[in-house]
Amino acid sequence: MSVGIPISALWPDPSPQPLDDTALAAHYGRADRPHLRVNFVTSVDGAVSVDGYSAGLSGEPDKRVFGLLRMLCDALVVAAGTLRHEGYRAVRLDERRRAWRRAHGLPEYPTLVVVSDSLDLDPAQAAFADAPVRPVVLTRVGAAAPTGLTDVADVVRCGDDRVDLAEGLAELRRRGLDQLLCEGGPRLFGALTAADLVDEVCLTVAPLLAGAGPGRITAGDASAVRHLPLRHVLAAADGVLMLRYARD
Numbered sequence: 001m002s003v004g005i006p007i008s009a010l011w012p013d014p015s016p017q018p019l020d021d022t023a024l025a026a027h028y029g030r031a032d033r034p035h036l037r038v039n040f041v042t043s044v045d046g047a048v049s050v051d052g053y054s055a056g057l058s059g060e061p062d063k064r065v066f067g068l069l070r071m072l073c074d075a076l077v078v079a080a081g082t083l084r085h086e087g088y089r090a091v092r093l094d095e096r097r098r099a100w101r102r103a104h105g106l107p108e109y110p111t112l113v114v115v116s117d118s119l120d121l122d123p124a125q126a127a128f129a130d131a132p133v134r135p136v137v138l139t140r141v142g143a144a145a146p147t148g149l150t151d152v153a154d155v156v157r158c159g160d161d162r163v164d165l166a167e168g169l170a171e172l173r174r175r176g177l178d179q180l181l182c183e184g185g186p187r188l189f190g191a192l193t194a195a196d197l198v199d200e201v202c203l204t205v206a207p208l209l210a211g212a213g214p215g216r217i218t219a220g221d222a223s224a225v226r227h228l229p230l231r232h233v234l235a236a237a238d239g240v241l242m243l244r245y246a247r248d
């Protein structure tokens with residue numbers, strides 16, 4: 001396969017050898033127990049977006065890891081805000097990544113899971129309408145589903161006033177979705193942190209100063225500070241860092 005901007009390992013085992021996709025995937029892997037991985041890209045000064053979108057922070061190395069993390073997961077969890085704002089399309093993987101999944105006994109595509117309190121969702125959005133696997137929507141009891149949503153997604157209700165994320169994740173695991181990848185956004189990340197549900201954070205740091213204005217990668221209610229050990233540091237040749245933190 002063609003590898004664009006080379007990515008190599010800096011820590012804990014430095015090697016100048018560019019990582020191919022197999023080696024890169026091995027740096028992230030799948031956990032041997034139910035696991036929630038969160039993936040974000042940020043600037044040096046901690047911005048969640050540039051001009052309102054994550055695209056201004058991302059580049060080819062980040063997109064490569066982003067795609068590999070999708071290949072590795074059972075389900076991709078995204079907040080309704082990010083789904084709407086970033087215009088999520090159906091989750092697609094190229095043939096090589098689908099072949100990797102088949103070889104590892106996984107369905108060809110991960111399941112898309114959308115978290116929404118309001119159910120202000122458009123069933124015609126490609127993320128639902130073109131989905132290769134029927135998506136799951138986690139919402140609260142009493143939220144009114146828009147016409148057509150239940151035609152294109154399983155609507156799972158957990159929590160009375162707000163989505164109960166622990167209950168929602170337990171339901172996903174009952175469906176065999178153990179390895180979860182959360183692609184944000186910040187309010188969902190903040191809520192998952194507050195509920196102590198985050199096992200791992202993969203963070204791409206772009207060599208950019210975004211300045212004041214954009215929010216952080218997390219938002220919402222404060223939560224207890226906890227230690228998250230560093231597991232690896234990778235560097236792309238254009239100065240982008242890929243950090244992986246995970247609890248034991």
Ligand SMILES: NC(=O)c1ccc[n+]([C@@H]2O[C@H](COP(=O)([O-])OP(=O)(O)OC[C@H]3O[C@@H](n4cnc5c(N)ncnc54)[C@H](OP(=O)(O)O)[C@@H]3O)[C@@H](O)[C@H]2O)c1
Nearest residue numbers: 040041054079080081082116117118163184185187188191
């Ligand atoms: N840098 C990155 O890697 C990255 C990644 C993702 C997103 N972003 C950026 O983040 C911004 C979007 O942020 P945002 O403020 O809209 O936050 P968000 O977390 O993406 O979305 C918030 C919305 O998602 C739903 N939601 C989130 N947490 C929930 C919870 N615990 N329970 C129930 N529903 C929940 C709610 O949807 P309802 O309104 O439907 O109830 C809520 O209004 C965009 O600028 C996007 O580009 C950046």
